[in-house]
Amino acid sequence: MRRADRLFLIIHSLRGRRSALPARELAASLAVSLRTIYRDIADLQLSGVPIEGEAGVGYILRKGADIPPLMFDARELEALVVGTRFVRAFAGTRLAAGARSALIKIEAVLPADLRARAQRSRIFAPGGWQTPAALIDQLNEAIEHRWVVQLDYRDEAGSASLREVEPLCLAFWGSSWTLGAWCRLRAAFRNFRPDRIAAIEIQQTPFAELPERGFDAYLRAVGAGAVQDLG
Secondary structure, three states, X not given: OXXXXXXXXXXXXXXXXXXXXXXXXXXXXXXXXXXHXXXXXXXXXXXXOOEEEEOXXXXXXXXXXXXXXXXXXXXXXXXXXXXXXXXXXXXXXXXXXHHHHHHHHHHHOOOHHHHHHHXXXXXXXXXXXXXXXXXXXXXXXXXXXXXXXXXXXXXXXXOXXXXXXXEEEEEEOOOOEEEEEEEOOOOEEEEEOHHHEEEEEEEEEEOOOOHHHOHHHHHHHHHOOOOEEEO
């Protein structure tokens, strides 16, 4: 279990309790040592979470105390809900799973009225987008690990080309995705539409993101109108 998840679960376990929760019960439920619980509690207290108690007695959230996830107002919560809907519809299965998990954690500690308000949002993002989620996952992973990608690509006219690229970013324009990359064939930045990729090979060969052809340089080139879109 990630430490961030464990800290969240500790806070969630203490919410709404009228009596102190012994550290040994927390340790047993999270399958960690007492020492780990004591360290986590101390770190939470130092970060401002109002936990009271001590080792050997137990812990409880100060009466009337609030914690950061409850500080969202209605508009902020709706923004989070709508954002997760868009991620789940357009950003591939990996990020969709992350968005779903994050929303569950947030809703778990919300008061009932705010939870209901967040769920009433009428802004939706229908799924079934033209770019396969698996392809977005592959490209996202290649960007994350800086892996070279080989594309069997078709432009707007249907002309085929084989491109070896260094993927830098994905951008969604409301009607289509584009992959921003350094094209080794043209020795220049190019934008590729994932829905025009006929085949892809993730080479898992790391590339060095050099200053002259890395992400910041790509953004400057986009701003200067110097990036060709291969529609």
